[in-house]
Amino acid sequence: MAAMYLYEGMVAPMGVMKRVQLVFRAKANKALDRMEDPRETLDLSYQTQLELLQKVRRGVADVATSRKRIELQINQLQQGSDKLDRQARDALGSGREDLAREALTRKAGVQSQLGDLQTQYEGLQAEEEKLTNASQRLQAKVDAFRTRKETIKATYTAAEAQTRINEAFTGISEEMGDVGMAIQRAEDKTEQMKARAGALDELMASGALEDAVGGPRDDIQAELDRIGASTGVDGELERMKLELAQGSTPQLEAGAASAEPAHVVDQQAGDAQ
């Protein structure tokens, strides 16, 4: 009905804030009308309030769990990004610009995932805070309602109680509607987040991001190790050539031959550093 006013403008205009208030009021009135004995209304409503309190607390816990999971993933990705950065430097140091470029390209991919996660993380933090506040507000109102309920029941005279019950019930019903929607929104967001976190976990496990986050199939590291190893082999070859070259001359200078082994040991010790 109200939605119709929105788009067709056939009815005298009424502000958004008043219409929203009327929708809440109508919900409360409908619930009140269903009840025969007002005292029964109070007890039933109190039960519902306690259930909603439980639900909102579970909601806070759910959001917190999701937030922690994202936090963990952020840490993993950050480590991966740092590692790729180191590898790029190592590769450049070995004159392998192609390898450095590959590492930096992967780092950019990880960084973009990280940026996404950071945004989600902040969203969840805000959601958690909102729900925590909602839970506290509802708690205060539920406590107030319990007190009011007992007073009304103790001094019950039908005529007078009805209006007081209506007010208390409408007031708490509005809060419950508000909190109920907040939980719903938080649940929706948490679900989306869980799905995304799950997808990212899978991506990491499948190896697509594994290289970046330190999985066993780190091909950049393998290449760097290979460069390191081949540098060592080249160095050794050079040394051997040098030794052989030097080894062929001593025959001309027999006096220097005894000093030769010590010279080789010195050179190897120097290379090892």
Place this chain on the structure above:
Amino acid sequence: MIVRILGEGQLEVADSALAELNELDAKLESAVERGDEAGFSAALAALLGRVREIGTPADPDTLAPSALILPQADATMADVHDLLSDDGLIPG
């Protein structure tokens, strides 16, 4: 009078502010009628900002229903549409 901002709670606002709030609300309303999402966000932000500015948080123990209820700060036009529809968002 008591004004509720959804997701934030109730605020106590002087009755004398009603005319001013209605003016801001009319801008929100007309943005909805034009289907102008950007105008809607701006009008909602202005309305919420003003209510927060002139309102003081209501006693948390109060069980009084609100005279006016405002959508949450990040609400879209679709959210408001759902809120106002018969089988709307409000649970229960």
